[in-house]
Amino acid sequence: MSKLNGFYKSRRDFLRGATALGAVGVFAPSILMPGFARAAVSDGEVLTGSHWGAFRAVVKDGRWTEIKPWEGDPHPSKQLAGILDSVYSPTRIKYPMVRRAYLEGGPGSDVAGRGKDDFVRVSWDKALDLVVGELKRVREKYGQAGTFAGSYGWKSSGRLHNCQSLLRRALNVGMDGAFVNSSGDYSTGASQVIMPHVMGTLEVYEQQTVWPVVIESTDVLVFWGADPIKTNQIGWTVADHDSYAYLEAFKKTGKKVICIDPIRTETAKFFDAEWIAPKPHTDVAIMLGMAHTLYTEELHDVDFLDEYTAGFDKFVPYLTGESDGIAKSAEWASEISGLPADQIKELARLFQTNRTMLSSGWSIQRQHHGEQSHWMLVTLASMLGQIGLPGGGFGLSYHYANGGTPSANSPVLPGITDGGKAVEGAAWLTNAGAASIPLARVVEMLENPGADFDFNGTRSKFPDVKMVYWTGGNPFAHHQDRNRMIKAWQKLETVVVQDFQWTATARHADIVLPATTSYERNDIEHIGDYSLKAILAMKKVIDPVFEARNDFDIFAEIADRLGKKDAFTEGKDELEWIKSFYDEAVKQGEAKNIEVPDFESFWKEGIVEFPATDEAKAFVRYADYREDPLLEPLGTPSGKIEIYSKNIEKMGYDDCPPHPTWMEPIERIDGPDAKYPLHINSGHPQDRLHSQLCGTILREGYAIADREPCVINTEDAKTRGIASGDVVRVFNDRGQILTGAIVSDDIRPGVIRVYEGGWFDPVDAGQAGSLDAYGDVNCLTPDLGTSKLAQGNCGHTGIADVEKYVGGLPEVKVFKTPKEA
Numbered sequence: 001m002s003k004l005n006g007f008y009k010s011r012r013d014f015l016r017g018a019t020a021l022g023a024v025g026v027f028a029p030s031i032l033m034p035g036f037a038r039a040a041v042s043d044g045e046v047l048t049g050s051h052w053g054a055f056r057a058v059v060k061d062g063r064w065t066e067i068k069p070w071e072g073d074p075h076p077s078k079q080l081a082g083i084l085d086s087v088y089s090p091t092r093i094k095y096p097m098v099r100r101a102y103l104e105g106g107p108g109s110d111v112a113g114r115g116k117d118d119f120v121r122v123s124w125d126k127a128l129d130l131v132v133g134e135l136k137r138v139r140e141k142y143g144q145a146g147t148f149a150g151s152y153g154w155k156s157s158g159r160l161h162n163c164q165s166l167l168r169r170a171l172n173v174g175m176d177g178a179f180v181n182s183s184g185d186y187s188t189g190a191s192q193v194i195m196p197h198v199m200g201t202l203e204v205y206e207q208q209t210v211w212p213v214v215i216e217s218t219d220v221l222v223f224w225g226a227d228p229i230k231t232n233q234i235g236w237t238v239a240d241h242d243s244y245a246y247l248e249a250f251k252k253t254g255k256k257v258i259c260i261d262p263i264r265t266e267t268a269k270f271f272d273a274e275w276i277a278p279k280p281h282t283d284v285a286i287m288l289g290m291a292h293t294l295y296t297e298e299l300h301d302v303d304f305l306d307e308y309t310a311g312f313d314k315f316v317p318y319l320t321g322e323s324d325g326i327a328k329s330a331e332w333a334s335e336i337s338g339l340p341a342d343q344i345k346e347l348a349r350l351f352q353t354n355r356t357m358l359s360s361g362w363s364i365q366r367q368h369h370g371e372q373s374h375w376m377l378v379t380l381a382s383m384l385g386q387i388g389l390p391g392g393g394f395g396l397s398y399h400y401a402n403g404g405t406p407s408a409n410s411p412v413l414p415g416i417t418d419g420g421k422a423v424e425g426a427a428w429l430t431n432a433g434a435a436s437i438p439l440a441r442v443v444e445m446l447e448n449p450g451a452d453f454d455f456n457g458t459r460s461k462f463p464d465v466k467m468v469y470w471t472g473g474n475p476f477a478h479h480q481d482r483n484r485m486i487k488a489w490q491k492l493e494t495v496v497v498q499d500f501q502w503t504a505t506a507r508h509a510d511i512v513l514p515a516t517t518s519y520e521r522n523d524i525e526h527i528g529d530y531s532l533k534a535i536l537a538m539k540k541v542i543d544p545v546f547e548a549r550n551d552f553d554i555f556a557e558i559a560d561r562l563g564k565k566d567a568f569t570e571g572k573d574e575l576e577w578i579k580s581f582y583d584e585a586v587k588q589g590e591a592k593n594i595e596v597p598d599f600e601s602f603w604k605e606g607i608v609e610f611p612a613t614d615e616a617k618a619f620v621r622y623a624d625y626r627e628d629p630l631l632e633p634l635g636t637p638s639g640k641i642e643i644y645s646k647n648i649e650k651m652g653y654d655d656c657p658p659h660p661t662w663m664e665p666i667e668r669i670d671g672p673d674a675k676y677p678l679h680i681n682s683g684h685p686q687d688r689l690h691s692q693l694c695g696t697i698l699r700e701g702y703a704i705a706d707r708e709p710c711v712i713n714t715e716d717a718k719t720r721g722i723a724s725g726d727v728v729r730v731f732n733d734r735g736q737i738l739t740g741a742i743v744s745d746d747i748r749p750g751v752i753r754v755y756e757g758g759w760f761d762p763v764d765a766g767q768a769g770s771l772d773a774y775g776d777v778n779c780l781t782p783d784l785g786t787s788k789l790a791q792g793n794c795g796h797t798g799i800a801d802v803e804k805y806v807g808g809l810p811e812v813k814v815f816k817t818p819k820e821a
């Protein structure tokens, strides 16, 4: 993930390369030079890469016919098949298109007509003239902060065709930074803001105690709301999949694995792990119950707490109930979580008597008050006193991009920059744009121009945005409370979407620009966010389909129309940029004494690999701190793990107290005033990356009755007369979706699972509240910030009910080409 919020990263860790690559990527580029073969092959095999891994594309007569995993991939993802299909899919955007009413009536025309698929094909020139005309008009009429370009999402891998940086670059050089930017991401919105206060660093995108050490030293491996077998299929750069061999090796040791998850996950099945299934949204209570057990049984590590943490004494009165009259005992936690009190106590003792790694995923912080989850996990781990010991402590990235895979001594590629001014004291960050909002507050921003909002100790005003330019993301999939969003979207005068497929977002745009996929252009990227095991030439497989253009070229054209083409391109074309990034790696190689071949040899070979060092194979997170807390202090104000944060205390937020706290979410099953009986688990899809590849053959492998599946527990299905294969309506006050039922005992009663990323397909487009024919779970989830501190999204909060659908079945249309497109 590419977004860092200013002050978080300790420079030291950064230079050690201990950060996941997505979080890096903005060194100044250097040198330029010659020309190589820029065209795609007409016959043969091309090695290239993607979020799903590296692969060889077989091309016949200029058409891509087959996809084969790269030989160096130890565990290729089944999703690869979808990539090839996506390139030739009927949902490809073929030409620049403009919504008919917009073309005829201009900005702001018939905004309720968005989503009705009534588009007109226009020439590239016409489309770009419209875009640039609007950028100028909006700036003239509404000022520097009238256009939102904080565009977020999983754009493709590659250091050059980073459509989001390119968008902001074009607006920086061509419009004098006249745009609203965003901070944070949807993945770790809460954790990446709270963790710097607690640990002095991001944690979520950083190297973990490596797997070889875990295999050797960990006795109890806990996956707390984490499913690495599912989620490690994906990398922000090009996935290496190296964690799978380590997971296999851990399994062979026969040591204990526990999965705490409302769902019996792929990981739980793989390990045949002990499955503990609490009520969702109650993890903080469970951890508090464990902490209370440790404290009252005097099992907590007093020495560790004294030497390495700050503020435990201020947390204890809360834990014991001295401060609020409620002891956070295992019995108390049992009431909330539905787990037996004895089980909570036994787990606490088990963790204490064994070397335990508490590995957590991220869904438990994409919840209302999500800041508390990982803060409390760190507090629990601190009480266990194993942080910094081989195989002990906690980890927030074992499930992401193959975290814990030893890092190679590799140079780090720079990437295209957004052209903003560097942030003082943080050379890898820029301050681009006229204003910025916490990303997940985008709808609130549209609804409340001029209103105050809080964020991590600051208070700012929402800008008055009239235009949105989105590229490389799918907000009509990733954002919560779709129906509220549809209304807010109608306040926009102009929406530009640049993508390669007809996502719901593209269908709700005024101007749609067709981008190429990464397989229709050249780029360069690392393999392995953490392992850094190779630099890969992401070579063009085929020529662009229809009228698709590269993101770089589209923005260069826009910059040109703004009279700033040279400032945008710096006089370099695609391959010259790629070479300049690579040459920077060569330079780093010289300084680090690593052999890096010259660009010509590299490009010919297509890949250069780097081995992991022995030091990296023995890396223990926080070992340095444990060994010498004075010389290796944490980046927090106290230099220690902050169980109590004076900084957060000073902010005085009612929804984020200064120590980890159980706070009732706005809704949860069996919570106060719960209106619906079922919790909506909207985890990440097994066979997709969010909404990407949803419109491909992969769907044939999982769709039920042509719709997104909804997993429901046997008991819950029985009381509702639902059988596997039935079309069911999932509903609450926010929305309603049709899905296909899967009845299962691998999910806790009281919980349903509909993966995020199903394409939104409203029966009555433009009308908030319409039935969604395919199953976009975000029609049901609430749109609110985790708290004033982080303002992260709450995609994993939300309750609903399910019924067998008996009405006439609406057709699923979203995977077809819009008419005239």
Ligand code: PGD
Pocket: 152, 153, 154, 155, 156, 161, 163, 186, 187, 188, 363, 366, 471, 472, 473, 474, 475, 477, 478, 479, 498, 499, 500, 501, 503, 515, 516, 517, 518, 551, 682, 683, 684, 689, 690, 691, 692, 756, 757, 777, 778, 781, 795, 796
């Ligand atoms: P993707 O489907 O990956 O979802 O949200 P995100 O918007 O990232 O969308 C990427 C889009 O970029 C696709 O439409 C793709 O076609 C386009 N694209 C890819 N490559 C290129 C390119 O080279 N050029 C251009 N122009 N476009 C390109 C993901 C977000 O969803 C994330 S990261 C998380 S963690 C959240 N998770 C949840 C959740 O767990 N639960 C709920 N309820 N909601 C969530 N939303 C969030």
Ligand code: PGD
Pocket: 186, 187, 188, 224, 225, 226, 227, 230, 231, 232, 233, 234, 260, 261, 262, 263, 265, 279, 280, 281, 282, 283, 360, 361, 362, 363, 364, 399, 400, 681, 682, 683, 684, 685, 686, 687, 688, 689, 690, 796
């Ligand atoms: P999720 O599937 O949302 O993944 O990684 P993240 O860890 O956020 O949730 C993980 C587990 O948490 C699930 O098994 C879910 O059931 C469980 N869970 C949900 N709610 C609760 C709860 O209240 N308590 C407990 N104890 N458990 C709970 C997401 C990461 O994955 C991200 S951010 C991205 S952007 C990538 N996305 C994908 C993807 O879309 N598809 C795949 N296959 N892989 C990905 N990897 C990355």
Ligand code: 6MO
Pocket: 186, 187, 188
């Ligand atoms: Mo994410």
